[in-house]
Every structure is written in structure tokens, then in C-alpha cells.
Amino acid sequence: MLATTYRRPRRMRIEHVAEPEIEHPNDAIVRVTRSCICGSDIHIYNGLVPDTRVGSIIGHEFCGVVEEVGPSVQHLKVGDRVLVPFNIFCGSCYFCQKELYGNCHNVNSQASAMGGFYGYTHTAGGYDGGQAEYVRVPFADVGPTIIPDDIHIEDAVLLTDAFPTGYQAAEMGSIREGDTVVVFGAGPVGLFAAKSAWFFGAGRVIVVDCEDYRLEFAKKFAHAETVNFREVDDVAIHLKKITEWMGADVCIDAVGCDATGSAFHSFTGKIAMIQAGSPIALHWAINSVRKGGRISIVGVYGPTFNMIPIGNAVNKGLTLRMNQASVKRHLPRLIEHIRAGHISPREVITHRIPLEEVADAYDIFVNKRDNCIKPVLIPPSARDAA
């Protein structure tokens, strides 16, 4: 089958690899019909995630059709159309029993802090990813969700990670009616966080980025005010100025370790790798939020450490919340939002690219060419069926 494989930093390749097999009684094999490149794939692309093995199949946002099921699978059958949350989880461990599905303890031998994710290096369990024609899906009775007939396939694929992660980012901000919410990052997750902030009753939503085309999109898609951080002297001062010198009630870091905006953090985090990526968005979030405010982190960072102004967070009495999205938990509510016409997630898709051209897709997405916001990959079999 065709699959996207990691070769070296800044080099992905499409190649023929062996098809996946059932390896556990509750596995399923899913034929991929759509997959996405996620902003967090850029961290792998740039070689920032430890234990990224050459040949790893990348991709954790995908949906498809069930091709084969293991002997113990009860809830899925061959031919079902499913969206597959990016978290792999058992549903029965201590953490899954608390609906913390992104923190399952039964799916990753190779790290205790991290759950299991598709196509996200051996630090996340070494599972094959979805930027391929077929994927092995463990614990098929609990993870995959059957796509309702009235949900568009492109909305479905965005329900596997980007939309739930953005929604959870807003939820973790504990937004109260009338709150001012600042979202750092106008990528897909940041856009969904900004859009979701209104669902929780925000009074103002401000999106910060350096790409004008993304900020323009944020105005239309998320009804947000925007700030281009390259056009202001100091982001924290600017945000305080426009919030009556108080700071925002809630700041959301939807960027993670590939952030730009600080030469010091870019060098130490992304080139010298002295810290686990560049934490400048989180730095700005802590310094821009008001005293007693809330910080929500969904941007991805490496497993070592980062230099952030934690002393300021203490002195300001901040609440910091963060996690990988517990996708399965959010799905019923997010599907309600789509059905109610509150949001059309697929509006963020700007590029639909054949899987065979994945190297070009990464180049377009990583380098923000052609006003790219979200690229979707379409495998040959899905194109033939269309």
C-alpha cells in the first residue's frame, strides 16, 4: 500500500509498504478515505519529536471504511464508515474510566506520560499513521465512531482531532459570559478554538498570528479581532492596551513548539534543541493574561523542558490547564453543533491533494504557500470511488 513515511528532518516520502494486519483480537483494518496533515505533524517533520524512526508512517487525522475486523470486535462491521479519534484508548483503564481518553494507560509501552496516538512516533506508541491507504485500528470497539449519514466526510475527518482539540482548548479556559479570550495561533486548531470560544459565551475573541491571510480568515470564520504580532512592538503590551490594561481573561496556546516570534527561543528550541521547542506563544500567553486569569494549552511540546515565565504565572495567580483532546468525549456535542449550523468545520480546508503528492502537501502546509490553512489527502481508492 502507499504510505507517507518519515525519512529525515524536513523530508517525508510516499512509498509502498506492507499492508497492516490484525494483531490483536479487537483490531480493525480501516481503508482510509480522507486524512489530514496536522500542525503537530510539523513537529515530526522538523525532527523535534524524540524516537522518530526512519520509515515511520505519519498521520493521526483520518477517516475511512472498515475493511476487516478482529474476532472479538462487536460494535463495528465491515463496510462501516468511521472517523477515528487520534487517541488510541482502551476504555477500561483508570484514566479511561474518568473519560480521560487522551491519557489511556494501556496503549503505550514506550512512555508513561504520553498516551497512544496514530502516526506520532514511538514516543506515542509506535503505531502506524493515517496518511496511508490502510491503517490498523486497535481497540476498535471503543475508538472509532460511525459517521452519521448527514455528516460530510470532510467534517468527519476534522472531528478526529482539529475541531475537538480547538473546542477543548476553549472549554479548558473555563470561559465565562463576556470574557475576553486571546487565541495564539491562527492554524486550524486556533481557528476552532476561537470559534468555540463564542459557544462558551465569550464577549471578545482576539486571534494572534503573523500570517495576514490566516488572520483575514479568522475574521470571517471565527468573527475574531486579529493582531499580527510582527506589526506590534510587544505583544503583551499591545494586548493589555486593547483590554483596558488588564489583560485577557483567558489565553489559549494553539501553537506549540514550532512557534516563531523570538530569535532566542527559535534558536534554543528548534536549532540547538536545548529546550523542547520554542515556547514563545506560551510565554506571551502567560504575560498577556490578566491576574487570576486562565491559560489553556493545546499546543504540542516535546518531553524535556521549556523556558517559560512560571514565576509570573505564580505571581499572577494563574490557572493553567492543558491536555491532549479527549476526542471521543466531545464528539456527540460537536456533531450537535454541526447539525445546528453553528459551525461548518470543512470551511478551513483549503487544499485537497492526492496522497501520492504528500511531499508537496507538506511543503505547501509547512511553508504556508498558496494561502494554505488545512490540506486534506485523498488516497487513490477514495478518488476512484468518488
Added chain:
Amino acid sequence: MAGEPETSMDTADKFAHIPGWGSDLPRENRPAVPMERTPPRLDVPWSDPPPQQPMTVEVLRSVERPEHSRTFGTRLPPKGLSGAMRRAAFRHSENDLRHWLTLVAADRVDVAEGVCQDLKRSPVKLAAVGVGIAALVWWLARD
């Protein structure tokens, strides 16, 4: 949609142009509240621990875990020099910087091993590299 927004009419009017504004103001509409929700709403056909995946390849295990997880990926077991480095890394805990730095170093060695494998598979590239090395040796050895 369960529950109505708990908000004043004035505020709701102000944001009427934003689809879904305030629809999740009621806490019962928020799927992630409370953060740790027990019992879960999921129908799971087994009790903990779930069935174990058979171990068919070498899978490294964090020393912070007493045993292997119930499932794992199997496509790329550790191999070669990079594999030896990864095994060494897993002698240290995730709490120990040596674990991560050794893995990052192993990744770079793995890239070099991958380039060698690519060359082995492609006689044309291998010949080109051979010619390049020969030219370099000639250039360095000339008077």
C-alpha cells in the same frame, strides 16, 4: 440541544450574528465537565485490563511502567546502531534527560542508516556517490 443559554436577552441579542453564541454556557452542555467524569458514558465490552496483544517483535518499555501496554505498534522494532542506542536510552527513566537526549541522537544515526539503505537499494545513486567520493579523493591527492 440540551439546555438554554443562561444569559440576559440583551447579551444574546448583541451576539445574535454569531452562530451558536452562548450555546455551551450551561455547564451540562459541556462534554468535558467535570474534568474527571465517572462513570464514563462509553460502552466497553471488557473490564480492565483488556486483552493483551501478542509480542511478535521487540518493543521497548519505559522503566516507569511495570509491564508492557496491552497494545503497541510493531512496524519498526529497534535495529542497527540506532537500535542499540534506543535500548540504552530505555535504561533511563523519562525523568532522566539522558533518556531523551540519547533518543534524539539515535534518531540522527537512524537517518544516516536510512540514507545508506536507500543507496543500497538504488545502484544509480550508489554509483553517483562512488564517483563523487573518487573525485574528492583525486582532488585531495593531486599535487
